[in-house]
Amino acid sequence: MKTTYSLTLKHYNGGSTPNFIQDSLPGVGVSIGSSLSVYCIHQFRDVMDVHAYGKINEKTAKYNILINKLFGTEDYIHFDSEPAGVSTTGYLDIGETQLGYYLEDVTKAMLLAILDGDSKRTANIGIGTSAAKKAIFYNTLCKDDFKDYTIKPWINWNNSVGICTPTSISRTNNVAIVTTTPAHGMTTSYDDWGIIMNLNTGIATSFNISTTTYPNGVPIKIIDANTFAYKNTGINTETTAVVGIASIQVGWGGTSNNLHLYFT
Amino acid sequence: MSFNWPDVPFTGAEVEAFVDAYKELAQTIYDDWDDDPYHIYSFPVDGSENGGEPISRLKAPFRKRETIKILLEYGLIYASFIVKQRAGNSGPGTDFELGNSPLTPALTIDERLNLFKDLGCVFTKEAMECAYRKNNGGKSPPVDLNDLDIFPDGGIPNSDVDPDDTPLAENDPPEDCPDKNTRENFYLGLGNIPPFSACYRDIKAKLLDRYLSCDDSVFTASDMGGKKDSLKNGLQEFMDNYQDGQKQCNLRGQCVTHKTNITNNFTPEQKSRMGAGPTDIIWQASFYGSAGQRLCLHTMFGNAIVITNSSGTVLRVLDDFDFVYGNEADRPDASYSGQPNPGKKPGLYFDPAGYQLDRDDNPVPVGHPNAVGSTVYPPIDNLDNLPNNKSPWSPSEVGRNIVGSNYIGKNGKGQPVPINISFE
Numbered sequence: 001m002k003t004t005y006s007l008t009l010k011h012y013n014g015g016s017t018p019n020f021i022q023d024s025l026p027g028v029g030v031s032i033g034s035s036l037s038v039y040c041i042h043q044f045r046d047v048m049d050v051h052a053y054g055k056i057n058e059k060t061a062k063y064n065i066l067i068n069k070l071f072g073t074e075d076y077i078h079f080d081s082e083p084a085g086v087s088t089t090g091y092l093d094i095g096e097t098q099l100g101y102y103l104e105d106v107t108k109a110m111l112l113a114i115l116d117g118d119s120k121r122t123a124n125i126g127i128g129t130s131a132a133k134k135a136i137f138y139n140t141l142c143k144d145d146f147k148d149y150t151i152k153p154w155i156n157w158n159n160s161v162g163i164c165t166p167t168s169i170s171r172t173n174n175v176a177i178v179t180t181t182p183a184h185g186m187t188t189s190y191d192d193w194g195i196i197m198n199l200n201t202g203i204a205t206s207f208n209i210s211t212t213t214y215p216n217g218v219p220i221k222i223i224d225a226n227t228f229a230y231k232n233t234g235i236n237t238e239t240t241a242v243v244g245i246a247s248i249q250v251g252w253g254g255t256s257n258n259l260h261l262y263f264t
Numbered sequence: 265m266s267f268n269w270p271d272v273p274f275t276g277a278e279v280e281a282f283v284d285a286y287k288e289l290a291q292t293i294y295d296d297w298d299d300d301p302y303h304i305y306s307f308p309v310d311g312s313e314n315g316g317e318p319i320s321r322l323k324a325p326f327r328k329r330e331t332i333k334i335l336l337e338y339g340l341i342y343a344s345f346i347v348k349q350r351a352g353n354s355g356p357g358t359d360f361e362l363g364n365s366p367l368t369p370a371l372t373i374d375e376r377l378n379l380f381k382d383l384g385c386v387f388t389k390e391a392m393e394c395a396y397r398k399n400n401g402g403k404s405p406p407v408d409l410n411d412l413d414i415f416p417d418g419g420i421p422n423s424d425v426d427p428d429d430t431p432l433a434e435n436d437p438p439e440d441c442p443d444k445n446t447r448e449n450f451y452l453g454l455g456n457i458p459p460f461s462a463c464y465r466d467i468k469a470k471l472l473d474r475y476l477s478c479d480d481s482v483f484t485a486s487d488m489g490g491k492k493d494s495l496k497n498g499l500q501e502f503m504d505n506y507q508d509g510q511k512q513c514n515l516r517g518q519c520v521t522h523k524t525n526i527t528n529n530f531t532p533e534q535k536s537r538m539g540a541g542p543t544d545i546i547w548q549a550s551f552y553g554s555a556g557q558r559l560c561l562h563t564m565f566g567n568a569i570v571i572t573n574s575s576g577t578v579l580r581v582l583d584d585f586d587f588v589y590g591n592e593a594d595r596p597d598a599s600y601s602g603q604p605n606p607g608k609k610p611g612l613y614f615d616p617a618g619y620q621l622d623r624d625d626n627p628v629p630v631g632h633p634n635a636v637g638s639t640v641y642p643p644i645d646n647l648d649n650l651p652n653n654k655s656p657w658s659p660s661e662v663g664r665n666i667v668g669s670n671y672i673g674k675n676g677k678g679q680p681v682p683i684n685i686s687f688e
Contacts, residue, residue, distance in 0.1 A: 098325075
């Protein structure tokens with residue numbers, strides 16, 4: 001197996017999207033003492049959704065589609081290094097980032113298959129046969145056309161757990177801050193909250209969240225009992241009174257799921 | 265095949281129960297992969313969709329069992345970590361405080377070197393010399409050992425050979441076997457280039473090269489290059505996957521028997537000649553079932569003799585590389601596949617009484633439009649108008665055409681090659 005792939009599979013985030021701890025704690029990303037160490041954090045790239053990433057980089061996909069047609073296989077993933085001296089650069093490349101996505105998808109599929117209920121917030125094993133659990137596993141990784149919406153995860157993962165009523169909103173540096181009346185009701189005991197904004201008029205609609213893109217909403221950060229923030233790209237906007245509702249969602253978890261690692 | 269599970273450093277009732285459930289489910293997914301076609305494929309009912317071929321239900325990255333196995337193995341740690349966090353216990357990687365709790369995955373030497381390389385620490389002679397020069401611009405450069413004449417012969421190892429003295433004539437093919445033509449050489453060369461070389465195509469190219477060169481020397485483990493272990497693992501997985509006499513049938517009732525114990529067909533002397541010990545088991549294997557095809561064994565061998573020890577460990581595989589649409593091995597001396605000096609005879613398709621089968625196993629004349637499987641007959645170098653809508657650019661069809669064309673051309677090219685690969 002290509003060495004950078006095996007490192008990626010061990011959750012080393014030093015590939016194309018490094019996420020070193022020094023991003024949050026400057027100066028401590030790399031330690032040089034009696035040995036070299038790299039500190040980093042692993043977290044799901046998508047902390048709200050369970051939709052499997054089925055894409056392969058374009059060059060590899062086109063090449064493999066041709067090869068698979070010729071040879072009648074469906075072998076899209078090659079873990080080995082490309083052979084030296086052969087002009088296939090990029091054609092067989094999974095990409096460390098994509099590989100990380102695939103690992104995340106299978107990890108989520110197993111959590112969904114094994115854990116009880118909707119698999120959120122619980123550490124308990126669900127009841128059910130191996131066949132039922134396998135069906136959930138496959139159902140998580142299948143193409144849209146073949147999803148079974150009568151079983152997990154699609155039967156309940158995107159369910160709302162409540163609503164709140166935004167009364168004003170602002171945006172600064174692509175971060176939206178929402179004030180609700182009455183209180184939004186989300187407790188800081190959990191950091192897995194998400195939101196689907198659905199505001200009605202004018203500029204306020206630019207704060208809305210598309211459920212096509214984000215079927216389980218986007219993660220939020222609770223500021224206080226009446227205020228929360230979420231990432232939202234757009235022009236800076238003064239605090240504006242708004243009318244509409246926001247659906248409250250639950251995902252995988254925020255910083256509580258940061259797995260801290262050091263490689264040495 | 266069992267998983268290579270990483271150590272899970274988290275403890276607590278919840279996480280331990282989860283790890284057990286995770287491993288159990290992963291093993292079930294892996295073991296049942298070939299038996300779960302309806303999870304993995306959708307089968308068109310009327311044959312109009314996708315040309316009647318099964319449609320993959322899973323997204324592209326998740327269609328290969330070996331890929332899923334790897335992802336399942338490496339996914340265990342983080343899945344367990346999430347359960348650990350939910351359970352509220354503390355431990356490595358949790359409740360992080362710099363310096364005392366991050367998790368440290370075990371790294372291989374290559375992984376560690378790659379990590380250092382990412383940090384700019386490249387421990388190659390060239391990189392270190394480059395760094396040295398960059399950091400020591402005002403100092404004398406390091407001495408390049410290649411500039412010194414430290415070998416009395418100028419640096420040429422004694423094992424090197426003078427190409428003018430190479431006895432090439434010993435390897436010349438028999439005179440009645442004409443040289444391979446450009447098309448054949450191109451095809452054989454292609455088989456050695458990734459990704460065409462995958463699925464043992466490089467090995468099959470070597471075998472076809474011998475076949476077309478009329479070289480009937482036994483193909484052994486030393487001819488496998490770096491693929492020997494891969495082949496052994498594939499054969500082992502295949503043999504472990506099935507019981508003695510286990511069959512796989514399609515909807516038309518056509519069946520293959522994956523493996524059959526035929527040890528009792530052989531005398532001790534015959535077993536010895538085949539390389540089998542007194543307690544070893546001799547199996548007739550057919551690789552045309554799902555696992556055989558998945559493991560790329562069906563076009564490598566088709567059917568073969570596999571020898572295992574009494575515990576089921578694969579020790580040897582025996583076969584003849586020959587063709588029903590070319591020359592087949594002829595063994596009137598009652599020798600067995602894989603043994604030296606096979607004769608040759610016309611393949612079944614070119615036997616005067618030869619025939620092909622249609623999809624319902626009814627015999628039809630060779631080349632009949634309803635024939636299934638290999639389809640090789642004139643025009644020799646024209647692959648247009650192949651029956652059954654086969655692609656003229658399919659490597660398999662080109663290869664079959666090469667074999668069949670040589671037979672039809674009656675040029676003497678085409679010698680079955682015995683295969684006797686020991687894994688001991």
